[in-house]
Amino acid sequence: MTLSPGITLKGQHRLERHVLFDADLHIPGGQWTCLLGRSGVGKSTVLRLILGLETGGEFQGSFAATDGSPLAGRISYMAQSDLLLPWLSVLDNICIGARLRGEPSDTDAARAMLHRVGLAAHAHQKPATLSGGMRQRAALARTLFEDRAIVFLDEPFSALDAGTRADMQELAAEVLQGRTVLLVTHDPAEAARLAHQITVMSAQATQNWPTPQTSALRQINAPETLACQAALLEYLRGASV
Numbered sequence: 001m002t003l004s005p006g007i008t009l010k011g012q013h014r015l016e017r018h019v020l021f022d023a024d025l026h027i028p029g030g031q032w033t034c035l036l037g038r039s040g041v042g043k044s045t046v047l048r049l050i051l052g053l054e055t056g057g058e059f060q061g062s063f064a065a066t067d068g069s070p071l072a073g074r075i076s077y078m079a080q081s082d083l084l085l086p087w088l089s090v091l092d093n094i095c096i097g098a099r100l101r102g103e104p105s106d107t108d109a110a111r112a113m114l115h116r117v118g119l120a121a122h123a124h125q126k127p128a129t130l131s132g133g134m135r136q137r138a139a140l141a142r143t144l145f146e147d148r149a150i151v152f153l154d155e156p157f158s159a160l161d162a163g164t165r166a167d168m169q170e171l172a173a174e175v176l177q178g179r180t181v182l183l184v185t186h187d188p189a190e191a192a193r194l195a196h197q198i199t200v201m202s203a204q205a206t207q208n209w210p211t212p213q214t215s216a217l218r219q220i221n222a223p224e225t226l227a228c229q230a231a232l233l234e235y236l237r238g239a240s241v
């Protein structure tokens with residue numbers, strides 16, 4: 001795999017007449033950055049901006065990969081809604097990226113990924129026959145299967161029960177090792193466990209929060225993980241959008 005670049009973004013995003021956020025983001029290459037902040041502050045908008053998708057507003061500023069090459073085509077994206085195509089089987093949804101690019105897809109590898117997210121027995125079902133958590137795991141499998149240098153995950157574990165969530169965090173950390181990951185989450189415990197960098201976003205600024213000294217992926221019950229989680233939660237409860 002080629003080295004995963006970092007991303008910088010600096011500027012102001014306006015929605016109609018008001019400033020939604022003023023951001024100065026430095027996302028390090030090859031690491032996990034967890035982005036937190038109050039609902040509606042613009043976390044998903046940051047992802048959509050960098051992806052070149054519609055945001056409903058206007059951005060004045062710039063963003064770029066730190067290696068100077070275009071970002072287009074190097075990012076895989078898992079949105080909050082699973083975006084599974086209802087007329088395709090789960091397995092065909094996993095392979096959709098290759099199919100859209102006109103490339104052959106490695107069905108065995110796709111099946112192996114489905115196995116890893118616990119959906120091997122559901123490969124030929126349509127998304128509508130799955131539970132919300134199963135659909136989210138199918139979307140995660142599709143994103144991991146894309147094998148890109150940069151990965152954007154927007155609340156990817158939000159529909160999962162606690163045990164499955166911990167399992168999927170570990171799977172994603174393993175598969176995406178060395179990738180540049182930008183994870184939007186509302187869960188301080190998730191950030192404390194997974195992040196190399198924690199960034200808290202408000203309307204006025206983006207600021208980095210101290211991560212534990214230990215290396216990610218951290219033990220859920222390690223004292224430094226719990227301390228980071230508690231301090232972050234306390235801060236977020238007091239933070240305004």
Ligand SMILES: Nc1ncnc2c1ncn2[C@@H]1O[C@H](COP(=O)(O)OP(=O)(O)OP(=O)(O)O)[C@@H](O)[C@H]1O
Pocket residue numbers: 015020037038039040041042043044045046054055056057
């Ligand atoms: N396509 C759009 N058109 C107009 N406004 C939009 C559009 N997408 C998002 N917004 C608005 O931009 C603001 C930020 O939305 P965004 O989804 O980025 O927030 P968020 O921090 O990710 O929220 P949450 O944590 O609830 O997912 C909200 O006020 C939202 O209504």
